Amino acid sequence: MTRLLEVEDLEVGFGDVSAVRGASLAIERGETHCLVGESGCGKSVTALAIMGLLARNATRRAARLSFDGQDLRGLDERGMSRLRGDRMAMIFQEPMTSLNPAYTVGSQMAEVMLRHRGGTRAAAMARAEDLLGRVRITSPGMRLGQYPHQLSGGLRQRVMIAMALMCEPELLIADEPTTALDVTVQAQILRLLLDLQRDLGLAILLITHDLGVVARVAHRVSVMYAGEVVESAPVEALFAHPTHPYTSGLLGCVPVPGKVARGAPLGSIAGVVPRLGPEFRGCGFRDRCAHAAPACAQTIARRAAGPRHDYLCRLEPGLAGDAR
């Protein structure tokens, strides 16, 4: 069976800025795939490009962009809108503003069902009520008639999740779904997503910059830097043998109780993510990398570091690890 989502050499540009520079990504059915990286590395743009939700001034190119074997590149807006909300759904970072303030929770949920599956409004409302219960919202029947401004941020994000599940999608893209929420609520939402994934066999592309979240929920991780996926591996392999210097640096930024001495300086990677133009060649990380050499300005080939573990660096596996 083909993979659920396959992205190869995705490029997204906004004018003379390349936001995504040849990113590749594959998601299996039912897996939780985490996409990690710093702000501005192109995570969200990659997600929007997959969903066909990029702004009008963006340009998208890819060697391959397929969902369940169907090529998305040739689909027009109408074709994409048939998939979105039905077979692939997305939730966002900003639960406070992502729901329409003028319509009730119930009507916003029901319209997804009515659009893709038809049926009566009453049936759609019943489905909405059922799903609000599943995302553990109390008295779901009452919530249907409420407006977004009557709900807290955590509740709104639950509504967004329930709304995304209306048509039982195969893929859910969650773009930093817990970043804007309180820490206690974050944990609840993450647990909810995992439970739903197990129950529904959903594939989740979870975008996050929180490596603690990655360690807890991911099956597979792709690390993004400056518009490229620099390393992709099963979660255990990535944490045990980070191969790309950037991945090592990123892991070095996370303090581990017991391993890091109290008062010792926290790890960091000097510099910021560069804004690269379309003419840029070679490794985007070379200005911040301890291993940088003239060869890094050449086009870098993707290489394997283990089973289903690949990375984008001129160094042999094992050489970059000492960057930590």
Added chain:
Amino acid sequence: MMLDFLARRLLVALLVCATVLTFAFVLTRLGGDLAISIAGPNATAADIAQVRVAYGLDRPMPVQFLEWVGRAATGDFGQSFFFKEKVSKLIFDRLPITFALGLVGLSLALSVALPLGIVAALRENSWVDRAISIVALFGQAMPSFWLGLILMIGLGLHLGWLPISGTGSWEHFVMPGIVLAFSAIPALLRLTRAGMIDAMASDYIRTARAKGLSRSSIVLKHAARNAAMPVVSIAAVQLGFMLGGSIVIETVFALHGVGFLAWESISKNDFPTVQAVVLLLACIYILLTLGADLLNAVLDPRLRAS
């Protein structure tokens, strides 16, 4: 919640009404001795004194004011000095003309401004958007009496499609309606465009797209409802202006509505009529803003709560 909202708005409306009532009364008396202007240029001092007693102008102002308010509350605005008719009849005869004109003007303005504003927003910064902005600019820059005359010459005299003046049939309201609409279109259009641009860039529209909704549902259901509120408010103000302030249009097209009556009675110092017209127009404005607030509360649930 809605009732609470309504009660608060009504209370504010009543307060504004009372204030206008007082101002209408005081201002007409600041223009000089009313007895002198009523008695006319050839009156003797004795005539003036007689007029003063006959109209009750010799009594203290607060007494006059309370008496006027008391009568006005029962719908009696007294007798017009100039038209020699009851003020209430004078006004009620002219209200239908004014309302017809205002409604034609506003409907025409909305039916042009809303679609053009939406199209301009969806095609922001394209040549379509620019062309629409230029049309709006013309509407803003063109004096309405001049546009009225041009329409009369073109549609009335040369083509003979529409009557030039008077109030005999619905056709008489088309040309003045177009002129009124022209003055209202730019503001409505720009607010519609700005509101739609904001709404289309919002997170909930991204959500609506992520849900796979149709283009028409995204634009007309999700974006337009949120863009509508400032448009509703300004449309109410525009309608108020059309009902009360269209003196120029009413003069050009010989439509003797309330605006024309206001102008005539002011120039003749016909103070019972002036007071009544000012009060009436103020009440119309208040009702329109109240209506706009209510409509906005229906459109936006957050307003009902605050």
